Amino acid sequence: MIKKNQELTPTKTLISIVGPTAIGKTGLAISIAQVFNTEIISADSRQFFKEMEIGTAKPNQDELAAAKHHFINSHSIEELFSTGDFEINALETLDKIFAQKDVAILVGGSGLYVNALLNGLDKMPDIDLNIREKLNQLFTDEGIVPIQNQLKEIDPEYFEKVDQHNPQRMIRGLEVFLSTGKKLSSMLSSTKKVRPFNVIKIGLNTDRKILYTQINNRVDQMIESGLLDEVKSLQSFKHLNALNTVGYSEIFAYLAGEISFEEAIVAIKQNTRRFAKRQLTWFRRDEEINWFEPNENEQVLRFIRAQLKS
Incomplete structure (x- = not known):
């Protein structure tokens, strides 16, 4: 038993x-x-x-x-x-x-x-949808490079882990930090x-x-x-x-x-x-x-x- x-x-x-x-x-x-x-x-x-x-x-x-x-x-x-x-x-x-x-x-x-x-x-935190919209617009207007640069500066651990040519992943890392002040890498x-x-x-x-x-x-x-x-x-x-x-x-x-x-x-x-x-x-x-x-x-x-x- x-x-x-x-x-x-x-x-x-x-x-x-x-x-x-x-x-x-x-x-x-x-x-x-x-x-x-x-x-x-x-x-x-x-x-x-x-x-x-x-x-x-x-x-x-x-x-x-x-x-x-x-x-x-x-x-x-x-x-x-x-x-x-x-x-x-x-x-x-x-x-x-x-x-x-x-x-x-x-x-x-x-x-x-x-x-x-x-x-x-x-469990991922709630995201400020206004921040997501602004980042998506930044990608549309200027491409992925400025998003890559920002993410590399604020969360280099996450930046090194993921596909750096994938805008969704890059934006995800940025929007989490800008919405919560915490790095996405610390949540994974x-x-x-x-x-x-x-x-x-x-x-x-x-x-x-x-x-x-x-x-x-x-x-x-x-x-x-x-x-x-x-x-x-x-x-x-x-x-x-x-x-x-x-x-x-x-x-x-x-x-x-x-x-x-x-x-x-x-x-x-x-x-x-x-x-x-x-x-x-x-x-x-x-x-x-x-x-x-x-x-x-x-x-x-x-x-x-x-x-x-x-």
């Missing part, structure tokens, strides 16, 4: 796989999912949107067929889908997976979304919610030169696969938040005559490398992550099995 205040030991396990873009997270996740005959939850915030295919490096059809994925092509760029929405929907999806399986996989490089599922989100990790499952945290990383070469090669592949035509087809939606991201913003600048196509490609590579660096900065703060090289699938699997036994 379980005593009144005795805690139940969770019997389900979520394997979280994180790391920078282009490191090989998808391949590892599929391999593990096949071993445990289970399903994958994607925590890549750009891969949610079905209209953004090439520029987000989604799993291809063979990969999607190799293991069931959730939150790939799940939403339209015209829909708002916040980290809070993801927390709720991903927990519901995880409940359904755990009803049939003992193990599930979480994979992605969007730290805020990974954190939302693993630890939960703190104060209390972890108790989850009814165990978590095994796996991180992938490698030598920076190797990673940057892989990033450059991936961008070249995107160009060859038709990224320019994909972005052209989305020009009428370029004002939407989902498209204010690396790989799309630079091509929009080219289409607007602001830079050459060659300059756009160089900028995509550079901004993607910077993004990868921010991802690593975020994940390295989590001391529970166990780090491996991308080609160490067997070592990762042995580690997971040992953790499950213990």
